[in-house]
Amino acid sequence: MAQRPTNWAGNLTFHVEHVHRPASLDELRELVTRSHRLRVLGTGHSFSAIADTTGNLVSLAGLPQSIAMDPDGTSVTVAGAVRYGELSEYLHRHGRALHNLGSLPHISVAGSCATATHGSGVGNGGLATAVTSMTVMSADGTVRTFHAGEDVFAGVVVGLGTVGVVLDLTLTTEPTYNVEQYVYEDLPRSELDDHFDAIMSAAYSVSLFTQWQDPLIRQVWVKHRPDRHGVWQGGETWHRARLADGPRHPLPGISPVSCTEQLGVAGPWQERLPHFRLDFTPSNGEEVQSEFFVPREHGLAAVQALHEVSSGFSHLVQATEIRTVAADTHWMSPYYQRDVVAVHFTWVKDQTRVLAALPLVEKTLAPYRAVPHWGKLTTMPADEVRAGFPRIGDFRELARTLDPQGMFRNDFVDRVVCTV
Ligand SMILES: Cc1cc2nc3c(=O)[nH]c(=O)nc-3n(C[C@H](O)[C@H](O)[C@H](O)COP(=O)(O)OP(=O)(O)OC[C@H]3O[C@@H](n4cnc5c(N)ncnc54)[C@H](O)[C@@H]3O)c2cc1C
Numbered sequence: 001m002a003q004r005p006t007n008w009a010g011n012l013t014f015h016v017e018h019v020h021r022p023a024s025l026d027e028l029r030e031l032v033t034r035s036h037r038l039r040v041l042g043t044g045h046s047f048s049a050i051a052d053t054t055g056n057l058v059s060l061a062g063l064p065q066s067i068a069m070d071p072d073g074t075s076v077t078v079a080g081a082v083r084y085g086e087l088s089e090y091l092h093r094h095g096r097a098l099h100n101l102g103s104l105p106h107i108s109v110a111g112s113c114a115t116a117t118h119g120s121g122v123g124n125g126g127l128a129t130a131v132t133s134m135t136v137m138s139a140d141g142t143v144r145t146f147h148a149g150e151d152v153f154a155g156v157v158v159g160l161g162t163v164g165v166v167l168d169l170t171l172t173t174e175p176t177y178n179v180e181q182y183v184y185e186d187l188p189r190s191e192l193d194d195h196f197d198a199i200m201s202a203a204y205s206v207s208l209f210t211q212w213q214d215p216l217i218r219q220v221w222v223k224h225r226p227d228r229h230g231v232w233q234g235g236e237t238w239h240r241a242r243l244a245d246g247p248r249h250p251l252p253g254i255s256p257v258s259c260t261e262q263l264g265v266a267g268p269w270q271e272r273l274p275h276f277r278l279d280f281t282p283s284n285g286e287e288v289q290s291e292f293f294v295p296r297e298h299g300l301a302a303v304q305a306l307h308e309v310s311s312g313f314s315h316l317v318q319a320t321e322i323r324t325v326a327a328d329t330h331w332m333s334p335y336y337q338r339d340v341v342a343v344h345f346t347w348v349k350d351q352t353r354v355l356a357a358l359p360l361v362e363k364t365l366a367p368y369r370a371v372p373h374w375g376k377l378t379t380m381p382a383d384e385v386r387a388g389f390p391r392i393g394d395f396r397e398l399a400r401t402l403d404p405q406g407m408f409r410n411d412f413v414d415r416v417v418c419t420v
Contacts, residue, residue, distance in 0.1 A: 007044040021062040029141040042111020046375035049412045080110030080166040085278035088270030096173040100124040101273040104282035110166040115375040116158045116333045120323035121205040130171040136164035139407040155398040158330040179272035180224045180264045184241035187217035191239040196300040208322040212310035291344040291373035293334040298368040299341025313357040318346040331391035334371045382416045
């Protein structure tokens with residue numbers, strides 16, 4: 001018997017025998033209208049069961065992968081399955097750019113927006129904040145476009161895969177720009193304690209990496225935009241951290257060949273904002289991930305609290321990345337009306353032990369009103385997750401209106417979001 005499909009990490013085997021791959025809109029409509037339950041799979045980079053279904057799982061990668069600049073040149077309309085890597089190259093060729101990217105360019109635009117995927121930067125919203133309209137196929141096969149400004153728009157974009165099949169999205173763009181990437185090593189703990197906000201705000205995008213050992217912050221990845229902030233003032237020593245003398249990988253012991261260019265060499269935004277290059281395996285490939293978001297004002301305290309108890313989980317950590325995301329207005333976004341600090345864990349690929357360690361992390365973060373990433377592993381009870389999303393009732397109503405039979409729902413959504 002053929003093996004059932006898995007997600008990218010291989011920690012999840014989907015409940016289906018195979019993934020449907022329609023080659024046209026008509027084929028897709030035929031599949032949608034005859035399905036009892038259906039879920040779209042993007043590039044499968046989520047670690048949680050958010051993309052799983054007991055019905056039909058469908059990839060849109062066989063549909064035309066269209067990317068088109070809109071006539072006024074300030075936005076681009078892209079098919080849902082297109083990956084950020086291809087979109088970014090297209091935009092750069094046309095002299096345009098997005099405001100930010102996640103750590104990897106391998107993920108689909110629709111799948112990333114559905115889970116509120118983010119990069120870093122105190123002024124940068126998640127990737128979904130670039131969306132200005134979205135075209136969706138409903139369970140009855142009809143197609144509808146939602147536009148920014150409509151009441152429900154803030155509900156559909158971070159849609160967790162439950163609002164229908166996202167056929168295409170229009171994203172706002174800006175003129176292309178250069179980024180310089182610097183990696184600093186061994187940031188002293190006292191600098192972090194005294195200057196956390198200044199460090200996180202020092203450049204367009206800043207990421208801290210730790211293994212929860214001394215020195216606490218092993219690497220600081222600084223992505224500097226000279227067109228916005230002039231000459232990078234960091235120098236060889238910055239906040240008593242040393243400029244790395246060669247390229248680095250954020251995980252210890254891994255060749256930096258898969259990482260985007262560093263050492264301050266200016267280059268196009270799409271070749272610096274992600275940590276990992278499109279033509280290589282991102283991160284380690286042998287891992288599972290979790291991530292939690294706390295209000296930015298609690299970010300340092302949350303990191304300090306985790307450090308206190310880190311002996312209970314650090315042996316499972318390949319790297320923790322600490323980033324910032326600016327507030328947005330999407331109902332199911334973890335950054336809904338709050339600037340956050342994101343605390344991410346690249347764990348060893350041992351899900352049983354990771355799931356056993358997660359409650360300690362979650363209990364430690366609970367006083368800081370942490371919520372989890374939709375696409376990553378958590379053991380937080382569903383009612384605690386729900387409590388972190390003030391518009392979840394509106395989202396539930398919207399999902400019921402758009403999809404009265406619950407065709408696009410799955411066990412994950414039923415358990416965490418749509419309990420009744
Ligand atoms: C190595 C690695 C690094 C990562 N780095 C980051 C990071 O920097 N920042 C971050 O926030 N996350 C990060 N993630 C998580 C990742 O960005 C999210 O899980 C994202 O959702 C993956 O996109 P995808 O295309 O693989 O979506 P999938 O995992 O395939 O699907 C996610 C959800 O979107 C839905 N969906 C997908 N396409 C459609 C569509 N066309 N219509 C309707 N619903 C759809 C699915 O049903 C599912 O509910 C990382 C993951 C990995 C493996």
